[in-house]
Amino acid sequence: MxxxxxxxxxxxxxxxxxxxxxxxxxxxxxxxxxxxxxxxxxxxxxxxxxxxxxxxxxxxxxxxxxxxxxxxxxxxxxxxxxxxxxxxxxxxxxxxxxxxxxxxxxxxxxxxxxxxxxxxxxxxxxxxxxxxxxxxxxxxxxxxxxxxxxxxxxxxxxxxxxxxxxxxxxxxxxxxxxxxxxxxxxxxxxxxxxxDGPGETRTLLKAFSDFVESEDLGEESAREKTNTLVSYSMAQAKLGEPITLAELSELIDDDQPKNFYDFIKAKDYGLSETLPPDKKTLNKFRRFTGRAEGMSISFEAHLLGDKIEFDEAGGTLTLRGLPTQLTEQLKRASLQLSGRC
Structure with missing residues (x-):
């Protein structure tokens, strides 16, 4: 220096x-x-x-x-x-x-x-x-x-x-x-x-969550890409440098280095090419994932205690604010089950 x-x-x-x-x-x-x-x-x-x-x-x-x-x-x-x-x-x-x-x-x-x-x-x-x-x-x-x-x-x-x-x-x-x-x-x-550093970081994390969902990634792959995003962003924050979308996209997927970048641009999230990382927002962004017997669960850590409650004794999750598409599917399934009865 x-x-x-x-x-x-x-x-x-x-x-x-x-x-x-x-x-x-x-x-x-x-x-x-x-x-x-x-x-x-x-x-x-x-x-x-x-x-x-x-x-x-x-x-x-x-x-x-x-x-x-x-x-x-x-x-x-x-x-x-x-x-x-x-x-x-x-x-x-x-x-x-x-x-x-x-x-x-x-x-x-x-x-x-x-x-x-x-x-x-x-x-x-x-x-x-x-x-x-x-x-x-x-x-x-x-x-x-x-x-x-x-x-x-x-x-x-x-x-x-x-x-x-x-x-x-x-x-x-x-x-x-x-x-x-x-x-x-x-x-x-x-x-x-x-x-707005925190706002831009939140938008980036929302875009990443949408990207993971759209790619239908497996549990291990989703966790690996999440760790890559957080590690890179935290390192940039420590250096006092911005997050570069193109660079982040390359790190997330070596085989398709423009995949995440093109997804962001196609969905028009309004993100700048570079954005300042907000450490407080990043610290809250961790994903819990699990898959067993036809059931796959994945959610961001900051939702725990807010929209998602975990009962350790009973081994159950209580979810609030379900996606509209999922709610409609469950309603139709419930009606079909009622008709059979």
Missing amino acids: PIRHSIIHKIDKKPVGSPAVLHLASDEQLDSGARDDLMQQFNENYNATAGKAWGFFHAASGAFPLSSWLSEYLAGGSTFLEFSTTAAEHLAKLMEESNLSTGGHALFCHYQQGMTDYLVIALVQETEAVTMTEELHLMTVRRLDLDHIRLAARINISEWKNNPLSKQYISYIKGKQGRKFSEYFRDFIGCQEGI
């Missing part, structure tokens, strides 16, 4: 209307193992953070100037230090206007991963840690708290430049403290929500 530029400014501010005091760094972070380890740990924790959203820039304006400053820097019109300084000054101003906000270390990092360029902007807090001195004495030190990232965004610069119609080249943490707490930071980035 080559780091092109990295810098950390600091903003001192207490909540409830207190002024924001900006401490600007005079230069970029030096190329060092500590800097690289910091960004490695940041990315791992950021990727693992739940509650992210995906979006794209508002049109550049006085209200949302960051994209224009970023374009100027990328075009060589300003240095990274100048870009980050201007952005940090704007962040401090917005922070001062927000009564709920607190200060922190404003981290700006432009790095490359594979062939893709990214820009990370985050407000990182400090926390205390205990370490040992060379004399084997305990000592309390201050460190950057990368375990609890609350305000951060990652811009896929390559996607933004090469695919301007994309609506998911920015990811950002929505935050558990409520919309007002993080709203000023999203305005600072100039981002509007574009892709």
Whole structure:
């Protein structure tokens, strides 16, 4: 993960209307193992953070100037230090206007991963840690708290430049403290929500369930393909990368690599070619399957306790919300049995 530029400014501010005091760094972070380890740990924790959203820039304006400053820097019109300084000054101003906000270390990092360029902007807090001195004495030190990232965004610069119609080249943490707490930071980035990650993931899983049913797959094959989908999607989430439908389709079926992809397109589920994986939704998606004596049962794990009840003592399943087609078949069968009686 080559780091092109990295810098950390600091903003001192207490909540409830207190002024924001900006401490600007005079230069970029030096190329060092500590800097690289910091960004490695940041990315791992950021990727693992739940509650992210995906979006794209508002049109550049006085209200949302960051994209224009970023374009100027990328075009060589300003240095990274100048870009980050201007952005940090704007962040401090917005922070001062927000009564709920607190200060922190404003981290700006432009790095490359594979062939893709990214820009990370985050407000990182400090926390205390205990370490040992060379004399084997305990000592309390201050460190950057990368375990609890609350305000951060990652811009896929390559996607933004090469695919301007994309609506998911920015990811950002929505935050558990409520919309007002993080709203000023999203305005600072100039981002509007574009892709609903949980919704897109749910649609993908619905498409996959329909695909499994349409293919009339055996128990083992259905379980294997489900594990492939979940494993691939979770791996992408861990890397901070999107699910690619064509790639997923190839993994699901080596013999017919376009089968699942063509099914999705033919049924018009409205899915994007790439979509951000939502780990919480994926964790709920496991299939229980079983077949015996002419009976085949298969359902998604999240239905257990909702539409499906399992009585362990009696060894029975109670199903609610049966498919209409199955209900009609059962009604006809019931009438035929009644006629015989």
